[in-house]
Amino acid sequence: MSIHTMPSPTICDRARAAKDARFDGLFFTAVRSTGIYCRPVCPAPTPKRQNISYYPSAAAAAAAGYRPCLRCRPELSPGTHARDNEDAVQRALALIAEGALQDGSIETLATQVGIGSRQLRRVFLSQAGATPIAVHTTRRLLLAKQLLTETALPVTQVALAAGFNSLRRFNAAFLDGCGMAPTAIRRQRIETPAGVLSLRLGYRPPLDFPAMLAFLGKRAIPGIERIDADSYERVIGTADASIWIRVTADAKKPELRLEISGGDPRAIPDIVRRVRRIFDLDADLAQVHAAFAGDALLAKAARKRPGLRVPGGWDGFEVAVRAVLGQQVSVAGATTLARRLVDTYGEHRASARAGLDRVFPTPAQLLDAPLEKIGLPKSRAATLRSLSATVLEQRIHFGAGQRLQDFIDAFVALPGIGPWTAHYAAMRALSHPDAFPAGDLVLQQVLGDGQRLSERATEARSQAWRPWRAYAVLHLWHLSGDLAKEKR
Known part of the structure; x- marks a missing residue:
């Protein structure tokens, strides 16, 4: 949940009448005659206008004395991204x-x-x-x-x-x-296979799930993740207490299905939060596309891929390490280095599923590791060791509630870390919607229509897209791939 400007009562009326899923989670309808609050998509008969009030959040409706609807289930509503991380x-x-x-x-x-x-x-x-x-x-x-x-x-x-x-x-x-x-x-429980929890995770459509899986699949780390055209699998937890998760899409509803096997039930809230972050399920793409409407290039990109979102990462330190490994090499090259890192320093899981048998190395394990042995240049190996030390000392963390600029400033203070790496980490580890690596070569070339823009010019061009610049990054990267295909 985050606070947003609630739609006007007129728009709420129209969205509620149409049961428009694009407004799910942006407001809640409280019905005075029944004492319940509902999502805009509630299948129950539409109550009379004079009997309802609108609230910006489930908590606000609950605070006013209403209880959640059993039919539309407000717990399935998506949240919203924070627009202003200074607030x-x-x-x-x-x-x-x-x-x-x-x-x-x-x-x-x-x-x-x-x-x-x-x-x-x-x-x-x-x-x-x-x-x-x-x-x-x-x-x-x-x-x-x-x-x-x-x-x-x-x-x-x-x-x-x-x-x-x-x-x-x-x-x-x-x-x-x-x-x-x-x-x-x-008594309303849906039967599920023994030992496996299955949860519904709602989002506001559209969501390009195949594009999300394709992006994550190219960067998947063998032994830790397994991604195909239809699902995302991962093992989490410690080497001797593994938890398996699998994420798939519902073909008929704007929901993903999360399966969880094993582990302490107290881990469930964190697992759900991380999965929602990986698949950017709280995005309000209507706001994103509105910010792009004045730019012909991005408006066209949004029309072509209306469900494109920003893929997050499971763990902040893992994403940051991956960002360093990706400096000045291709995605495939960075994936190869990540695999070597896990093979060399990642623990084996005691009881694991086939192909999901490793644990990503901790900062303590990489602190003094001779990382040059996996093919890293000395400078990049030193950067990873410095990053590990800084995380252990809690001078850098990947938790919520951080100002973007504070995170960037702390990250670039590390040796071997520049703005590109810092913004990439903010985009995928913090899921910050306004992160923007203006020094990215692909962004500069696409925005320059074949001629490379300067970093300053790229940054200036991006100002009109705030606070959703991370979404512009994904669209521009995809446009680059489209242009490459056209030239073949």
Whole structure:
């Protein structure tokens, strides 16, 4: 979830009447006569206009006393990208999504975003319609509602996955927030194979899932990921406690299907968050395309690939290492180096699926490693060791809530790291929508129509696309491939 400008009541009326999935998650409809709140796509009969109110978030509707609809299931609504990473509320929401209030306090959260705790509460109420605690609680309860509906997890494990250490407190909170006991929701559960959790992950259409898989597939690291034309597979967790995940697309609904096998149920929120980031499921492409409308080249690109999104990465350190490996080499060359790195320094998994038997090296494992042995130049090997040391010292991290420029400044301070590497890491590790590696040769050539633009000119050209420049990067990279095919 992030705060956005809610559509006008007139637009909300039209979207609700049309059950338009492009507005899913951008507002919620609360029905006074029933006391429930719904998604714009709810299949229930359309209520009378005089009986409804619109809210910008599920938390705001819940704070007003409404309970989630059982038919349209608000827990399946996508979130939205933060437009302004300087805004305290946007940054706080990103931190809440990562669990900042699970064990932390409002005071600590406020300190992280640079304002006082009372001011944080005030701006949350003003912009989100709910306090930070209410936002956190709504997130937990909606996750629990989804797990109760879609999985066979025992209620005690659902409570743990949702962040409740006390079953009594979970039951009370669920009854208060959802209007019924967890066992009543459980009766609607869809049967799933034993040992495998299967969850639905919603998004606002369109999504070019094949293009996403193709991008990730070219950069897949053998032993850790397996990607084909229809699915994404990965093993996560430690060498002796592996978790397998698989992601596929629903052919009829704007949803992905996430399968999870093994692991502690408390890992589920983090797994869901990371999968949503990898596939950029919270993107609002209508806003992105609106920003491109004034540029003939990008407007044409958006029409050609309307569902193109920015692929994220599973782990920030892994993405950063991959970015360094990719300096001055092709994608295929960087993948070869990544494979060697994993083969040499990655642990073997105790019980693994065929072809998914490795763990990506940790910063501690690369700190003093003789990386030159895998074919890296001395300077690049030194850069990876410096990166590992900086991450271990927590001078660089890949968590949510960071200002883009702060991350870039910290990253380029490392030896061997330039703006291209820093922006690429921000684009894929932080999923920052405005990251833009202006020094990228391909971008410069495409924008120059065959003549290479300077970095300064490329940066200047990009200003009109803010805050969605990372999407421009993906479109321009694809246009470069199109032009190469035309010349053959």
